[in-house]
Amino acid sequence: MAIVGVAALTATFKLLNAHINAATVALAFLLVVLFVATWWGARPAVIASVLSVLCFNFFFLPPFGTLTVEAPDNWIALLAFLITAITVGQLSANAKRRTEEAEAGRQEIERLYQELRDAFERASHAEALRQSEKLKSALLDAVTHDIRTPLTSIKASVSTLLETPGKTTMEKGVGLDAEERQEMLQVIDEECDRLDRFVEGLIELARIEAGEMHLRRSWGTIDEILAAAFARAEPLTRHHQMRINLSDEMPVVQVDPRAVSEVVFTLVDNAAKYSPAGSTIVVTAEPADNGFLEVAVESAGEGIPVELRERVFDKFFRATRDGDTSDVRQPKGSGMGLAVAKGIVEAHGGRIWIENGREGRATRVAFTLLMDDPIAQPYSTSTSDSSKAATF
Amino acid sequence: MNDQARILVVDDEPQIARVIRTGLKTHGYDVRVAADGVSALETFDDWHPDLVLTDLSMPNLDGLQLCQRLRALSQLPIIILSVRGEEKMKVEALDAGADDYVTKPFGMDELLARIRAQLRRLSATPKRETSSHVLQVGDFRIDLEARSVIVKESEVHLTPKEYDLLVHFVQNAGKVLTHHALLSAVWGGNYTEQGEYLRVFVGQLRKKIEPTPSAPRYILTEPWVGYRFNPDS
Numbered sequence: 001m002a003i004v005g006v007a008a009l010t011a012t013f014k015l016l017n018a019h020i021n022a023a024t025v026a027l028a029f030l031l032v033v034l035f036v037a038t039w040w041g042a043r044p045a046v047i048a049s050v051l052s053v054l055c056f057n058f059f060f061l062p063p064f065g066t067l068t069v070e071a072p073d074n075w076i077a078l079l080a081f082l083i084t085a086i087t088v089g090q091l092s093a094n095a096k097r098r099t100e101e102a103e104a105g106r107q108e109i110e111r112l113y114q115e116l117r118d119a120f121e122r123a124s125h126a127e128a129l130r131q132s133e134k135l136k137s138a139l140l141d142a143v144t145h146d147i148r149t150p151l152t153s154i155k156a157s158v159s160t161l162l163e164t165p166g167k168t169t170m171e172k173g174v175g176l177d178a179e180e181r182q183e184m185l186q187v188i189d190e191e192c193d194r195l196d197r198f199v200e201g202l203i204e205l206a207r208i209e210a211g212e213m214h215l216r217r218s219w220g221t222i223d224e225i226l227a228a229a230f231a232r233a234e235p236l237t238r239h240h241q242m243r244i245n246l247s248d249e250m251p252v253v254q255v256d257p258r259a260v261s262e263v264v265f266t267l268v269d270n271a272a273k274y275s276p277a278g279s280t281i282v283v284t285a286e287p288a289d290n291g292f293l294e295v296a297v298e299s300a301g302e303g304i305p306v307e308l309r310e311r312v313f314d315k316f317f318r319a320t321r322d323g324d325t326s327d328v329r330q331p332k333g334s335g336m337g338l339a340v341a342k343g344i345v346e347a348h349g350g351r352i353w354i355e356n357g358r359e360g361r362a363t364r365v366a367f368t369l370l371m372d373d374p375i376a377q378p379y380s381t382s383t384s385d386s387s388k389a390a391t392f
Numbered sequence: 393m394n395d396q397a398r399i400l401v402v403d404d405e406p407q408i409a410r411v412i413r414t415g416l417k418t419h420g421y422d423v424r425v426a427a428d429g430v431s432a433l434e435t436f437d438d439w440h441p442d443l444v445l446t447d448l449s450m451p452n453l454d455g456l457q458l459c460q461r462l463r464a465l466s467q468l469p470i471i472i473l474s475v476r477g478e479e480k481m482k483v484e485a486l487d488a489g490a491d492d493y494v495t496k497p498f499g500m501d502e503l504l505a506r507i508r509a510q511l512r513r514l515s516a517t518p519k520r521e522t523s524s525h526v527l528q529v530g531d532f533r534i535d536l537e538a539r540s541v542i543v544k545e546s547e548v549h550l551t552p553k554e555y556d557l558l559v560h561f562v563q564n565a566g567k568v569l570t571h572h573a574l575l576s577a578v579w580g581g582n583y584t585e586q587g588e589y590l591r592v593f594v595g596q597l598r599k600k601i602e603p604t605p606s607a608p609r610y611i612l613t614e615p616w617v618g619y620r621f622n623p624d625s
Contacts, residue, residue: 145449148475152497153407159499160415176418187411 001040005032006051010059025060026081033085037092045089053082142316142335146198150191157184157191201336205315208343215256215347222250222285222293222369225257229264230283236269239277247286251371253293259344260369263352264295266337267365271299274363282361288368292350296366303362309354315339341367397511398422400441402432402458403473404450408496412445415500416507429453433461443469443510445503448481456485463489469510473498483570483617491567493617513566529565530623531610534558543601544625553578554597561611561621570618594619 009032013025029052037045057067061074069075161184164176176184207213223246230242264283271281279300288294304312311317316335338352345352345367352367399421403409409425416423424439426432428450436444444462448455459470472493474482482493491513492506525537533542539555541548550558556578561569575584583589598605609625 145475148496149405149408152475153405153411155497156408156411156415156500156503159501160411160418163499163501164415164418176414180414180418183414184411187407191407 001036001044003047003051005036006048006055010055014059022056022060022077026056026077029056029081030085030088033089034092037089038096041096042090042093045093046086049082049085049089052085053078056081139316143202146335147195150194150198153191154188154195157187160184198336201340204340205336205343208340208347213259213343213347215259217254217256219252219254220257221252222246222260222295225255225261226264226283226285226295228257228261229268232261232265233268233272236272237281240272240275241278241280243280243282245282245284245286250285251287251293253369253371255348255369256344260348263341263344263367264297266341267297267367270337270365271297271363275299275301280361282357287371291371292368293371294366294368296364298357298361298364300357301362303356304354312354313338313342313352345369396420396422397443397507398424398439398441399507400424400426400432400435400439400444402426402429402444402446402450402455404428404447408447408473412503415503419504421507429455429458429461432458436462436465441468442514443471443507445471445473445507448472448474448478448485456481456488459485459488459490469514471506471510479616483572486568486570486617487573492620493568509566527559527562529562531625532558532562532623534562541601548600550597550600553593554600557593557597558601561619562623565621565623568614568618568620572618574618 006029009028013020013028033045033048033052036048054067057069057078058065061078062070069078160176161181204213226244226246230237230244268281268283275281282298283296284298285293285295316339342352349370350368352365355364355366356362357364399416401409401412401416401423403412403425404427406427409427413423413425424435424441426435429446430452432444432446433453435441444458446455446458450458453461455472455474459472462468462470469492470490472482472485472490473496474485474493475496486493491510494503494506525535527534527536531544534540535542536559541550541555541558557574560574560577571587571590572584575586575590578593579586579589594611595605598608598611602608602610603625610622612620612622614620
């Protein structure tokens with residue numbers, strides 16, 4: 001290209017005849033060198049410079065048609081032209097090379113960044129998968145334990161009843177007396193109920209997770225719902241003082257009364273399980289901001305550490321087993337009650353949380369229900385579909 | 393001994409503890425219940441039970457730690473009650489000194505059989521006869537000095553490793569021995585992961601001592617855990 005460029009320029013000037021000033025020709029040659037250097041780099045620029053000098057000398061410096069130079073000042077001009085051409089060529093080529101290098105560097109950085117991002121994505125995907133597998137196996141362990149424990153009591157009782165001959169209380173030796181038989185049967189009865197509750201909890205959870213919980217909303221007052229929950233919890237709260245604080249003017253709410261009663265029951269049951277006998281459980285219901293009604297259950301006891309307050313709503317999580325195991329004799333729940341309660345509250349458009357209790361009580365579990373028109377809430381479509389509604 | 397044997401039941405599930413207590417009492421055992429490892433150790437100190445029956449997952453001191461603590465104090469038989477899915481912990485507990493395990497849910501007859509076997513083992517630990525170098529238990533008689541083995545009146549010729557393995561089995565008759573424990577006792581600590589050694593030698597030993605090696609009666613396999621040696625065919 002250097003040769004072609006120089007030849008084309010020489011021919012052009014030659015055709016335009018020799019009246020053109022030698023300085024103009026020299027500048028034009030410099031331009032060619034500059035272009036060659038910019039587009040094709042240092043080596044073609046050097047070739048273009050030398051060719052330009054030769055052509056300039058041969059065609060445009062007297063005597064024309066030879067490579068000899070007559071006037072000494074023309075020698076200087078020619079030398080100056082050569083040096084300028086080469087320098088310009090080199091500078092321009094360097095600039096081009098640097099630009100190219102910078103571009104290549106930028107592309108390399110982009111490529112590395114992309115690779116890194118892909119690697120991170122792959123790693124986080126693998127980590128998420130691993131976590132999910134870990135969670136699954138933890139859930140399976142929890143379910144296994146919760147089913148096998150009552151099954152163990154049942155199986156041991158039944159096998160004792162089947163294999164041990166009966167005896168009257170007067171007899172001596174091996175055998176079960178009437179009282180012991182009764183005890184075994186009682187254990188079987190209780191443990192069957194426990195299994196049933198567990199299965200019921202699993203089904204409710206599955207329903208909530210599948211988004212298939214249908215609420216049977218009806219108009220009612222919160223004190224009716226609370227009364228139903230307290231009646232059910234009565235056998236569990238016999239060793240506690242119950243105190244109910246209801247605001248004087250309770251609004252009517254349109255909720256699923258059985259579902260909300262289940263939430264209150266769960267909270268009261270937990271309060272009774274995890275607070276010392278003889279302590280007071282306080283249940284409060286009062287209007288809150290933005291058209292919500294707030295129901296809270298407060299209890300004494302050790303409370304739930306702040307870092308576990310979110311996790312206790314995860315299914316199968318039990319603070320006393322999976323978190324801190326500070327007290328030996330704390331009873332175990334199924335690890336589903338609060339998860340189900342959360343599902344019910346959220347289906348009603350409310351929220352549920354744990355905070356420090358008032359007046360020095362350790363734990364306050366509160367939830368909100370929207371008092372306004374429930375038609376605007378998610379899940380509300382089910383109110384018109386009561387024929388298919390699942391029961392609570 | 394059976395009539396008045398004292399059994400300490402350790403389980404944090406009150407219903408299970410209740411059933412086991414009643415079930416064992418009706419068979420003439422003296423039973424006490426503890427809800428966790430710490431109170432189990434307290435009861436152990438006061439009451440000196442003949443056997444401990446313990447759950448694995450318990451608050452405070454779990455079954456595994458309880459085994460270690462009890463083993464440091466006494467050689468009494470310990471039976472583990474475990475839910476399937478706790479295999480790893482069960483094996484650890486056996487390695488920590490437990491003698492046997494029963495998987496939940498279990499039938500009372502199975503539990504009673506295991507208890508009887510352990511109590512029998514306690515009263516019939518291999519006797520060192522007349523001279524101190526003869527081990528006699530069930531159908532087996534081993535002369536430790538002459539390194540001779542007699543099974544049901546007939547002499548059996550064993551290789552040195554087979555002999556070591558059999559001696560370890562006889563000394564721990566009735567007890568569940570984990571793969572790890574057997575490898576460590578017979579081959580030494582460096583071989584505890586070489587389960588195939590054990591399988592090969594148990595196979596050879598069975599061919600030499602079992603009447604029907606394919607249906608062993610002396611060296612019983614405990615699936616995924618180890619072996620148990622039963623000295624009476």
